[in-house]
Amino acid sequence: MNQSICHHSNRDSSTSSTQIVDYMSLDEHELFFELIRDIANELNVDVVCHKILTNVSILTNSDRGSLFLARGPKDSRYLISKLFDVTAGSTLEQSLHKEDQQIIIPFGKGIAGHVALTREYINIPDAYEVSLF
Numbered sequence: 422m423n424q425s426i427c428h429h430s431n432r433d434s435s436t437s438s439t440q441i442v443d444y445m446s447l448d449e450h451e452l453f454f455e456l457i458r459d460i461a462n463e464l465n466v467d468v469v470c471h472k473i474l475t476n477v478s479i480l481t482n483s484d485r486g487s488l489f490l491a492r493g494p495k496d497s498r499y500l501i502s503k504l505f506d507v508t509a510g511s512t513l514e515q516s517l518h519k520e521d522q523q524i525i526i527p528f529g530k531g532i533a534g535h536v537a538l539t540r541e542y543i544n545i546p547d548a549y550e551v552s553l554f
Contacts, residue, residue, distance in 0.1 A: 452480060467504070467517055474507040474516075484508070489526065489533050498528040500537055 456476045460469045474486045486507045489500035502524040507516045518524070528538040532553045536543060545551055 449480060452476060468513060470504055471507060471513045471516060474504055475509060475511070478507060478509050487533070489524075489537070491528075491537060498537070500526040500528070500533055502526075 456472065460472050463469050463472070470488055474488060477483075478486050486504075487502060488504040488507075490503050491498055492501055493499045502518045502522075504516045505518050505524065526534045526537075528534050532543070532545065532548065532551065535553050
């Protein structure tokens with residue numbers, strides 16, 4: 422069986438285009454199995470989240486995905502970017518937002534802020550056509 426598309430170590434977090442093509446040819450069940458197998462022994466939460474976002478990008482055939490964390494007191498909640506613009510071919514280093522790079526979005530603002538506020542997911546075929554974007 423193939424090595425996981427998102428297999429990263431602290432020394433090498435690149436993903437070859439051959440691996441991406443191999444994993445894009447797997448069916449959904451095989452890809453889930455590979456993801457579970459790949460993250461089972463990973464202790465770094467940033468690496469695990471990047472692997473999950475990368476594989477979800479492949480499964481959903483999406484352009485990119487991002488991970489925001491909710492912060493702040495109950496009356497003034499906001500999101501901060503942790504992983505941003507994760508694609509099937511991006512590395513952890515390319516996507517990981519350090520503290521000085523973090524994007525801050527108040528609850529209720531934009532697509533991510535709207536989802537955080539309402540706690541309801543939305544499927545947007547073309548985000549550029551939505552006023553929240």
